[in-house]
Amino acid sequence: MVWLLARRTLRRSLSRTVLLVAGVTIAGALLFDMSMLGGGLERSLALSLGRLHYELRVLPAGTLPFATETTIPDAGRAARRIAAHPDVAWAAPLLGTTLYAEAGGRRRAAFAYGLTPEIPDIVRVEGPVGAGVVVNRPLAEALDLRPGDTLRLATRISPQTGAPERVVTVRVGALGEFAFDLAGQRTLALPLADLQALLGAGSGEASLLLVKVRPGADPERVAAWIEDAFPALDALSVAAIVEQIRRQLTYFAHFATVLSAVSLLVAFLLIGAVLTLAVGERLGELAALRAIGLARARLVLLILVEGLVVAGVSTPLALLLGAAISDPLDAILRSAPGVPRELHFFVGSPAAVARTVALLLLTGTFGAAYPAWVAGRLNVAATLHREVQ
Amino acid sequence: MLLLLLVLTLVSAHPVAADAAAATAGAASTGALPTVAVPERTARRLGLRPGDVIEVSPRPFTEPGARRRFRVAVVWAPPEHPADVAREDLLLRFHLPDLESLLVADRMPADVVDRVVVRLRAPQRAEAVARDLDALVPGVDVYTAEEVARHVSRTFVVVSRFHRAIGAVTLLAGAIFLVTIMSLKLTEMRREIGALRLLGVSRATIGLAVLAIAGAVALLGTLVGMGVGAALVAAINAYYRPLFETHVRFAVLVPETLLAAAALAVVLGVGAGAAVAVRLLRRPPLEQVGR
Numbered sequence: 313m314v315w316l317l318a319r320r321t322l323r324r325s326l327s328r329t330v331l332l333v334a335g336v337t338i339a340g341a342l343l344f345d346m347s348m349l350g351g352g353l354e355r356s357l358a359l360s361l362g363r364l365h366y367e368l369r370v371l372p373a374g375t376l377p378f379a380t381e382t383t384i385p386d387a388g389r390a391a392r393r394i395a396a397h398p399d400v401a402w403a404a405p406l407l408g409t410t411l412y413a414e415a416g417g418r419r420r421a422a423f424a425y426g427l428t429p430e431i432p433d434i435v436r437v438e439g440p441v442g443a444g445v446v447v448n449r450p451l452a453e454a455l456d457l458r459p460g461d462t463l464r465l466a467t468r469i470s471p472q473t474g475a476p477e478r479v480v481t482v483r484v485g486a487l488g489e490f491a492f493d494l495a496g497q498r499t500l501a502l503p504l505a506d507l508q509a510l511l512g513a514g515s516g517e518a519s520l521l522l523v524k525v526r527p528g529a530d531p532e533r534v535a536a537w538i539e540d541a542f543p544a545l546d547a548l549s550v551a552a553i554v555e556q557i558r559r560q561l562t563y564f565a566h567f568a569t570v571l572s573a574v575s576l577l578v579a580f581l582l583i584g585a586v587l588t589l590a591v592g593e594r595l596g597e598l599a600a601l602r603a604i605g606l607a608r609a610r611l612v613l614l615i616l617v618e619g620l621v622v623a624g625v626s627t628p629l630a631l632l633l634g635a636a637i638s639d640p641l642d643a644i645l646r647s648a649p650g651v652p653r654e655l656h657f658f659v660g661s662p663a664a665v666a667r668t669v670a671l672l673l674l675t676g677t678f679g680a681a682y683p684a685w686v687a688g689r690l691n692v693a694a695t696l697h698r699e700v701q
Numbered sequence: 702m703l704l705l706l707l708v709l710t711l712v713s714a715h716p717v718a719a720d721a722a723a724a725t726a727g728a729a730s731t732g733a734l735p736t737v738a739v740p741e742r743t744a745r746r747l748g749l750r751p752g753d754v755i756e757v758s759p760r761p762f763t764e765p766g767a768r769r770r771f772r773v774a775v776v777w778a779p780p781e782h783p784a785d786v787a788r789e790d791l792l793l794r795f796h797l798p799d800l801e802s803l804l805v806a807d808r809m810p811a812d813v814v815d816r817v818v819v820r821l822r823a824p825q826r827a828e829a830v831a832r833d834l835d836a837l838v839p840g841v842d843v844y845t846a847e848e849v850a851r852h853v854s855r856t857f858v859v860v861s862r863f864h865r866a867i868g869a870v871t872l873l874a875g876a877i878f879l880v881t882i883m884s885l886k887l888t889e890m891r892r893e894i895g896a897l898r899l900l901g902v903s904r905a906t907i908g909l910a911v912l913a914i915a916g917a918v919a920l921l922g923t924l925v926g927m928g929v930g931a932a933l934v935a936a937i938n939a940y941y942r943p944l945f946e947t948h949v950r951f952a953v954l955v956p957e958t959l960l961a962a963a964a965l966a967v968v969l970g971v972g973a974g975a976a977v978a979v980r981l982l983r984r985p986p987l988e989q990v991g992r
Contacts, residue, residue: 331877334877335874335877338873339874341870574871578874582877585881637870641863644866
């Protein structure tokens with residue numbers, strides 16, 4: 313009966329109910345978006361790193377991958393020693409640096425990876441693979457390159473003559489797509505030994521070592537062993553990398569928390585204010601219900617259910633609207649410089665949906681608490697007397 | 702025409718900065734040591750004071766490599782760029798020849814810099830000079846200060862755009878809130894409005910009164926909102942400035958924001974009041990008083 317009365321009451325003032333649901337829907341959509349934003353980039357980063365199928369990145373202590381020019385000296389030997397650990401499937405050095413690529417009279421700076429055959433997934437090759445370097449589409453378009461073409465790579469340009477220095481000519485083996493490329497970033501990959509030779513890093517320097525742990529082994533235990541064995545290196549698991557950048561992402565986490573609180577406050581005030589005024593208009597009716605035998609507790613429940621129904625009707629709409637709004641908001645943030653193409657700021661998850669649903673339903677119920685209290689304290693005789701007058 | 706400034710170089714993204722974390726205070730003689738300037742945040746992390754001696758190396762201290770002792774000449778609060786606030790890089794500022802000799806001793810090429818800063822006698826000619834230098838010096842790109850500022854501000858332009866988008870959504874929620882409350886408030890007044898009309902007060906007068914009430918409610922809400930906003934701005938700065946050990950202000954309340962918020966709230970409030978007033982005044986007065 314309480315459900316029936318609540319539904320009828322809300323239907324009776326349809327325009328008011330529509331406005332109320334619209335307001336709660338928008339506040340709920342914002343809440344859903346903020347649930348997706350808070351930790352969204354971290355989840356997206358963890359997913360992307362997890363897809364690369366190696367568990368540990370070994371770096372010069374205190375750095376993050378490619379955040380500085382610091383390199384690991386004698387990286388090949390370190391990789392072999394790490395690979396000898398019984399829990400390690402393989403360990404491979406990786407070198408990254410900026411080179412100048414020149415073809416057809418055009419010259420562009422490009423990020424170059426020096427890779428070994430063990431390292432999978434950093435580059436996905438399109439079409440047949442020939443011998444030579446792999447270039448990504450922006451670099452291929454900038455220099456009009458196709459598989460089989462040749463290009464010149466240089467480590468620096470002479471400021472006096474403008475001529476490239478330390479030049480090597482290579483053939484384009486294939487076009488490929490690189491993990492963690494920024495929008496428009498020009499990238500190429502060549503064998504590690506070739507890049508080391510080009511840079512004069514003959515002693516086997518590398519930017520980082522990638523370590524694949526055997527199935528069932530604990531990556532954190534291997535990381536602790538590596539840091540013990542190589543005090544100048546940090547061994548970072550996916551979780552550790554995410555943790556390292558979490559502080560830099562504090563802004564988004566806090567922004568999401570503040571806006572979640574604001575959206576909940578708006579929904580709470582809206583439901584509270586509208587139901588309070590509505591109860592004020594219906595005092596006579598509520599007194600009559602009490603007079604014909606509706607228990608005080610059920611009257612309180614009736615108002616609480618009205619709040620819950622408003623929140624319940626608004627929730628699916630809020631989720632739909634939130635999902636629709638999140639795409640353009642994500643696109644805005646992803647247009648910031650330095651954001652890899654596969655990373656997203658707004659990442660939907662069952663937890664975000666559950667959090668939004670739970671918070672909205674709770675807010676609807678709590679928002680109705682004050683009007684329910686007013687209804688519960690109703691003096692039946694005095695109210696009916698006033699109404700008759 | 703040009704004054705070449707090559708006095709100091711920033712090393713925030715340089716191996717030296719990374720290794721500075723491992724720099725150790727030394728007890729060696731401080732006599733003729735080269736000096737280094739240390740920003741407050743770095744000094745706090747490393748526990749440094751003016752006069753202290755630190756050992757700096759481009760490589761981890763566990764490895765052989767060039768290392769040199771420097772005396773901390775000054776601990777100072779450099780102007781900070783908001784983009785660097787969340788980064789935890791430590792920063793040391795050397796005289797260029799000192800840093801260069803340290804790096805050259807570690808097998809790095811001599812006479813190499815990351816950038817050259819140029820001060821012009823006639824700053825208004827910056828673009829023309831940049832074009833000349835671009836043509837004159839092969840292998841480098843030349844940017845004016847405005848271009849650099851535009852480039853490093855791109856992140857903040859994006860964040861501002863994001864804030865505006867979120868602001869539009871919250872504004873929509875706020876507008877619906879306002880319309881709903883105004884509608885309820887004026888509906889509550891329908892009996893008084895009906896009575897006034899029965900007494901002969903014209904629709905125009907009642908309409909104006911309703912608009913005045915709507916405007917006053919909106920204005921009052923705006924004032925309260927401004928107070929809450931100012932308190933939030935203070936709370937945000939009080940929380941984030943110590944968190945990131947910075948003097949950068951994270952939230953700023955400017956008169957333009959206050960004016961825009963007030964104008965928007967009053968327009969929305971009066972608009973909502975007008976919509977409700979039109980609906981109320983269409984009804985016959987007897988119906989409004991409940992007869």
